[in-house]
Amino acid sequence: MESRARIDKWLWSVRLFKTRALATDACKAGSVLIGDQAVKPAREARVGEIVRVRLGLITRTLEVVAVPKSRVGAKLVPAYCKDLTPAEEFERLRVQRIQHVLAREKGTGRPTKRDRRQIERFFS
Numbered sequence: 001m002e003s004r005a006r007i008d009k010w011l012w013s014v015r016l017f018k019t020r021a022l023a024t025d026a027c028k029a030g031s032v033l034i035g036d037q038a039v040k041p042a043r044e045a046r047v048g049e050i051v052r053v054r055l056g057l058i059t060r061t062l063e064v065v066a067v068p069k070s071r072v073g074a075k076l077v078p079a080y081c082k083d084l085t086p087a088e089e090f091e092r093l094r095v096q097r098i099q100h101v102l103a104r105e106k107g108t109g110r111p112t113k114r115d116r117r118q119i120e121r122f123f124s
Contacts, residue, residue, distance in 0.1 A: 003046065003047050003067060004044040004045060004046045004047070004067060005044065005045055005067040006041065006042055006043070006044060006045070007023075007027060007032060007034070007039055007041060007042075007043045007044065007045045007051070008020055008023040008024045008026075008027050008041035008042075009023070010045040010064065010067060010068075011023040011026070011027075011032070011051075011053065012071060013067075013068045013070060013071045013072060013080070014062075014068070014072065014077050014080050014081045015071070015072070015074060015077055016053060016055070016060065016062075023041070024041040026053065026054075027039060027040060027041040027043075028040070028041065031053060031054040031055075032051065032052070032053050032054075033051070033052040033053075034049055034050070034051055034052075035049070035050070045064050045067065046064065047064050047065065047066060047067065048063070048064060049063070049064045050062070050063055050064075050084070051063075051064060056093075057092060057093050057096055058085070058089040058090065058092060058093050059085075059089060060083070060085045060089070061083075061084040061085045061086070062081045062082065062083055062084065062085075063081065063082040063084055064080075064081060065079065065080055065081055065082050066079060066080045067080070068080050098122055
């Protein structure tokens with residue numbers, strides 16, 4: 001294990017992004033912060049740093065514990081990063097998903113069978 005690596009490569013290797021290109025694009029868009037500053041993809045992630053990544057509706061907060069040489073399996077991810085994301089972030093995502101299913105366009109009429117099954121799944 002190394003003690004530092006490019007931030008886009010680290011984000012990809014700890015499975016926060018599906019591809020390294022997506023991690024690079026997130027850095028370029030300003031969605032990746034280290035110390036409250038947006039970082040470029042080539043910025044090195046060092047052990048002990050706190051990384052904040054905006055993924056859709058939530059902002060994940062991670063501490064760099066170690067830097068893997070390449071992409072690691074899902075079971076090994078906790079050895080390389082510590083998830084410090086507050087529970088409120090995940091709750092916000094869950095609430096948004098429920099609201100999306102329950103939200104109906106005005107004038108669309110009654111829920112269909114499919115809509116009712118989806119609603120039942122959320123409440124059971």
